[in-house]
Amino acid sequence: MFFQPPTTRLSPVFFFLSSRLPPLPADDVKGRGWGPNNAIERNQITVWQTKRRGDEGLHWAGSCMVLKEGGGSAGQAMEQQTGRLYEFVVFGATGYAGRFVVEKLAQVLEKETSTVYRWAVAGRSRERLLKVVSRLPCKLGKPKPSVGTIVCDVNDPDSVEKMCKQTLLLMNCVGPYWLLGEPVVKACIKNGTNYIDICGEPKFLEEMYMKYNKEAAENGVHVVGSSGFSSIPADMGVIYTQNEVDGIITTIESFWYPKLTGKGIGINRTAWQAAIHGLQFKHHLKKLRKQTSLEPIPFMDKTVKRNVHYCKEYNYVAIPFIGADASVVRRTQRYLYEHHQKTPVHYVSYSVVSGFVSALLLLFAGFLITLLAKIKCGRRLLLKYPDFFSCSAFSDEGPTQRGIKETSFQMRFISKGYSMDKDPVYDIPNMVAYTSVEGPEPAYVTTSIAMVQAAVTMIEEQKLLPKGGGVFTPGAAFAQTSLLDRLTESGLTFSVQKTTTKD
Ligand SMILES: NC(=O)c1ccc[n+]([C@@H]2O[C@H](COP(=O)([O-])OP(=O)(O)OC[C@H]3O[C@@H](n4cnc5c(N)ncnc54)[C@H](OP(=O)(O)O)[C@@H]3O)[C@@H](O)[C@H]2O)c1
DSSP: OOOOOOOOSSHHHHHHHHTOSOOOOOOOOOOOOOOSOOOOOTTOOOOOOOEEETTTTEEESOOOOOBSTTHHHHHHHHHHHHSOSEEEEEETTTSHHHHHHHHHHHHIIIIIOSBOOOEEEEESOHHHHHHHHHTHHHHHTSSOOOEEEEEOOTTOHHHHHHHHHTEEEEEEOOSOHHHHTHHHHHHHHHTTOEEEEOOOOHHHHHHHHHHHHHHHHHTTOEEEOOOBTTBHHHHHHHHHHHHHSSSEEEEEEEEEEEEESSSOOOEEHHHHHHHHHHHHTHHHHHHHHHHHOOOOOOOOOOOOOOSSEEETTTTEEEEEOOSSHHHHHHHHHHHHHHHHOOOOOEEEEEEEESOHHHHHHHHHHHHHHHHHHHSHHHHHHHHHOHHHHTTTSEESSOOOHHHHHTEEEEEEEEEEEEOTTSOTTTSOOOEEEEEEEEEEOIIIIIHHHHHHHHHHHHHHTGGGSOSSOEEEOHHHHHTTSSHHHHHHHTTOEEEEEEEEEOO
């Protein structure tokens, strides 16, 4: 009905990878209570209370608002007030994703905000960092912005500590996260630095929550993972649907695919490494989830499918999608249920293909790759020849400008629930709503938009983030903020397409 056929070389890889994660514990649904739309006035400027960290005498989380007029001395005043040289530091600025994030951040800070922010790029080589910065005037169409550079290597703990102490918010683009992420999260929490990343690895994300949520809360630090394409469109798309549809939503199935008008783009091999690692340690994630023994949330809809199936609404075959989306959305829903008594949504995420033959081929390829990922020499082969095993979706060369321009994505949500006159406890669902999220090329363009808008929201709307601190999903962190509006203004489209209700 709504979908165009997914004609892509890229999609097979996403699809097969998507069926490889262990199922999440079933979320149940109890009660009702999504309040009115949480939309927040834009440009609502929050001035934070300055707070002194007793141990190091550091000031942190102070107001970040410095009006452009009088920027220089205001910048110094800011430094005195917050104890930090910068509001934003992009770590991993020399990587594929990092470079997109730097350009997007420069565009937003230099052209779209009414405030002067101080920011820097960080990475292993100053020379390469300066190269990244030198491209900005051409991209921005204006003289070189004032950007600091920080040399930092994850394998040198002192340099990580030093970097964290210089900024209010660290934007971490250094991956794969299972290998390089934890020391950065740890140093941020220790030094009272807020943290955001674009990790798409469910094991890392869930582990960081389990290990550091308490400590982050004690230190008043907000740690927000998965703020790229994985998983802001899905997580905020679900929140958008809950806000906009007049009724009580209890189940959402999302279907996504990349739309290509050309040959397709390549994704950089680092993401491939992360995916192979995810397959190798699939059972660890299963174990991790068992250990947490979370209280089940009361269940309402047991009819939702989790396997390959024909989706009659769209006339395509749906395959469970493994990205981090399901893990992230379910954690968000649990958080909002437990902390805000919101009716949680039971969420399942799919990719789509045009027929059962394609689906079978993909599942077979997925099975083979999972098998190889489990053995040492198989992994070596997978990591050495990403082009071959991923049908050129992943490569050393990464994306081309043309490929990026020719790619976009769609994510459709079919939501089931109850009109306001029905009771989820006694009645059967009588409402179906169709909503969607669309945007530009997912892996780098959408990721950089999502991360930068989330980062600016963290700085500008600190008061609207969850009280205290902790390790959060994007939905849990930003449900009360204007992030949806900001994303819309930056090129992502959230829309309600149709709602049908039975009496
Ligand atoms: N959420 C999403 O949708 C999404 C989208 C895209 C990417 N990602 C994730 O983002 C991460 C980065 O991807 P990418 O494509 O940008 O990879 P990349 O091009 O390989 O970049 C990796 C970055 O990490 C830096 N780095 C590596 N080892 C380091 C160390 N020991 N200390 C400090 N920096 C180090 C590299 O610096 P050098 O330049 O010095 O080597 C580089 O800047 C991956 O985990 C990927 O999966 C997520």
